[in-house]
Amino acid sequence: MHICCWNCQGIRSPLTLPNLRNIIRDSNPGDFNCITSPLEKIGGNNHSQQRIRAFTQFIDSWGLIDIGFSGFPTTWNNRRDGLANIQERFGRFLVSPTWSLKYPSAAVTYLDDQGSDHRSILMSMTPPPMKSRKQFRFDSRWQHNPKVEQIIENTWQRESRGLNLPRVFSKLKNCRYALSH
Template sequence: MSLAELLSELISLHVALKKVKLGVLLWNLKEEAKMLPASDVCLIPIFIFIFIMNTIIWNCRGACKPSFRKHVGELVRNHNPAILVIMETRVGGNRAKGIIDRLPFDGSMHTDSIGYAGGIWMLWDSERVDVSLLANTEQENHASVKVRNANSSWLFIVVYASLRTVERHILWNNLIKTAELHNMPWILAGDFNEPLSMEDKFEGRAVSVNRSLLFKECLDKCNMIDIGFSGPRFTWTNRREIQALIQERIDRVFVNPSWCLLYPEARVVHLTRCHSDHCPILLEMQSRINMGRKRPFRFQTCWLSKPSFPSIVSRALSDSSALRDAVNRFTQAVIRWNASHFGNIFNRKKNIMARINGIQRALSVRPSAFLVNLENELLKDLDKVLNQEEELWALKSRVN
C-alpha cells in the first residue's frame, strides 16, 4: 500500500469513528464540506464575499505580454469581477480571440486595435450578468447590462479616449448626444486621457484649462457624478526616475443619479499598479458580507513531491499509540509544514502587493527617488513570486 493510500485509509477510519459519535450532525457537516472548493493551505479561514456586481476597468498596455494572464488571474481571484474591461490591448483578430478564450470569462466582445494601438475588450460572467453590445467606435463601447439576480439594467459606456484633442472633442459630443437619447442608470468609465484639475497631475506640462473645461462640460451635460475613490491618488505614471516622474489621475468612473439609487453603497478603489503603467480600477457595488468558516482538512497529493513529507507521517505514527491520536498529530503537523513549504508563496505575494500599494500611495503624496527605486525592486520581486505560484499550480495539476 502506498503512502497516500495509507494516509487516506487512516483518515477515513478516523472520520468513521467520529461519525458514530456525532451521528447525523457530522454527516450533514461532511456533506456541506463537499460543496467547498479545494484548499490551498489546510484549515485556513475563508470569507465568502457576496456581490451584486463587481467591475474592473484596466488599461493593460498590451495583452500579449507573458505576465498578462497571471495578473488577470490575480484580479479575478482577489475581486471576483462579473465584468472585466481591458483597454489598450494592442492585439486584434484571431490572436485576440485566442487570448480571450483562455481567460476565466464565458462572455466577451472586443474592438480590435489599430496597428499597435488601442483595442477594448469587455469580458463577463454570463451566470451573473447579461451584456449586449449597443454600439462601438475606436474610443468607446456602449453596452446594456442586466444583472441576473436582480431586476435592474443599466447602460455601461467604456471609454478609451484618444491622445489627440480633436478626436476627444468628437468623443465628448458623442457622449452628450447619448445622454439626450435615454434616461437609464448609467456608468461611464475608462481611460479619459485628460486630467480634470491641477490636483489630478504631478509634474509635466500644466493641465490645459480649456481642455479640462470641455471635459467638465461634457460630464455636466451627461449628469455624471464622481463618487470618489480609495487607494493611490494617481492612476497612471510614466515610470521614470524622480527628476522626470509624471503622474496623473486619468482613469475614472462616473455614474448618474439614477444609477446611484440602484447601488447606494458603491465605491471605487484604485488597485495596486503592476504589469502596466495604469492601475486597475475596481467598482465595488455592494459591501462585503463576512461569513467566517474554516475549510475542511484536505489531503493534497502534491505534498508527496516533497522529500521531507514522509518524515511528518513517520513522526505522527511513532509518537502515538492510538489511531485517533496519530491522525490528530499528523493533521496538526502537516498544517504547519504545508504553511512553511507552500503557504509562504501566497503570504509573500500578499505582503509584496501590500508594500507596493503603500509605496504608490506615498508616491502620490511625496515622491522621492528612494520610493521610485523601491517600487521597481518590489515589482521585480512580485514577478518572481507570481512565477513561483504558477509553478506550484502546475505541480498540483500534474500530481493530481
C-alpha cells in the same frame, strides 16, 4: 447589469465629446483619460485649461457624478525616474444620478500598478434589491420637531462632492437617509 468603459485619449478632437454623449446611458459608468483639475497631475507640463474646462463642462452638462475612489491618488504613471516622472488621475467612474441611486454602495478602488503604466480599477457594488423599498415621504409632523430640523441642518452642511445639481442631489439623498434611520 451592463457596464460600458472606455479609454478616451482623443479628448482634444471636436468629435470626442459629442460621440461620448451618444454612448452615455443611466447605467453606464465611464473610465476617462482626462483630468478635471491641475491637482490631479503630479510632474510634467500643465494640461491646457481649455481641455480641462471642456471635460468638466461635459460632466456638468450631463449632471454626472464622480463616485470618487480609495487607494492611490493617481491611476497613470509614466514610470520615469526623478523630475521626469509624471502621474495623473486619468481613471474615474462618472455615473448618472439614477445609477447612483440604484447602486448607492458602489465603491471604486485604485489597485497597485504592477506590470502596467495604468493602475487597475476595481468597482465593488451591491446589486439593487429585488423588492422595491418603501418610498420615502416627508412627514408633516416633523415640521416643528427641533431634532428633525437639526438632522436636516447637520446633513445639509456636510461637504458633498460634485458640481451644481449632482451636489444638491447628493445632499437630498443624505437627508433622506438620515431621516430614515
